[in-house]
């Protein structure tokens with residue numbers, strides 16, 4: 001149990017999760033690639049614009065599969081936002097790539113599209129975009145760079161499922177995209193993820209990589225009469241028990257999304273005046289973007305005021321949290337040549353950002369408590 005009256009996140013059972021889990025076990029197929037895995041994949045494919053979706057054990061593993069599919073080798077480079085989750089870069093570094101850190105825009109906190117072109121070299125194998133809070137990167141500009149240079153786009157779409165840019169779903173822009181169903185995401189199964197393969201030429205190899213380097217997926221479809229070791233690979237396939245939980249969540253899309261959007265909107269409306277008066281930055285959603293209400297963040301004027309706000313909320317039993325630590329000045333980031341001052345927006349945001357509780361089961365009364373507590377805080 002959380003020590004906080006209002007935790008930052010609380011996973012919910014929203015519909016048939018437990019019945020479906022029971023069904024997966026009683027149905028006799030609890031390993032991966034069973035009927036529930038397939039049903040989740042179909043639904044997700046529909047949501048992300050039709051690419052082939054392979055469920056994975058995590059978004060991190062889906063990112064690793066991207067590195068393998070791209071044929072990343074020692075000495076290759078990938079463009080990554082400096083303000084990102086560790087494995088947005090780490091999954092590629094694990095396979096030998098050097099992450100080339102690019103700063104983010106101060107408004108959306110997304111990869112600054114104007115700083116990408118100058119970082120591309122003959123060794124650049126991919127531009128990794130992360131749609132922070134599910135608000136799309138400037139995809140028109142980034143797609144133009146990709147087209148001009150021939151460097152493919154990979155979307156880390158951990159935040160962006162059901163978001164869109166100019167009415168096109170996030171997860172459909174990269175040749176590959178990744179999703180997360182970690183317990184903090186909109187749709188969860190504890191730990192889980194998916195790889196979206198938008199270039200059909202890669203589907204078969206992706207299936208092999210996910211199935212320990214074997215052609216077992218073809219065998220299960222009756223396309224070969226035995227399966228064998230055909231390539232490198234690992235165990236990236238989640239069990240149907242996890243898929244059962246996830247399927248029930250995906251089926252309650254409307255209620256999950258309605259509730260998350262209500263909570264998000266209420267924070268935005270009721271904190272706007274206070275934020276303006278206190279010099280606090282609120283989320284900015286460009287007109288061409290629809291976001292999936294994944295997280296609600298604010299930018300405090302300084303690290304000291306952020307620390308005080310978190311402590312002020314904690315005293316009232318509310319857990320608010322920050323992220324991400326700048327990748328380029330982390331212990332590992334420095335090994336790739338990162339240095340202080342290299343990505344000033346990232347460095348500032350990483351000191352100033354705070355996220356408020358936002359989850360399906362947050363009640364109106366609990367949210368009122370959070371809002372009242374924030375309104376009672378002064379940044380002076």
Ligand SMILES: Cc1ncc(COP(=O)(O)O)c(C=O)c1O
Pocket residue numbers: 057058059060061084085087088130156158159179180181182191192193
């Ligand atoms: C942007 C981003 N990418 C990747 C991940 C990793 O996801 P997973 O925990 O499913 O590996 C996260 C996790 O929170 C994330 O926020």
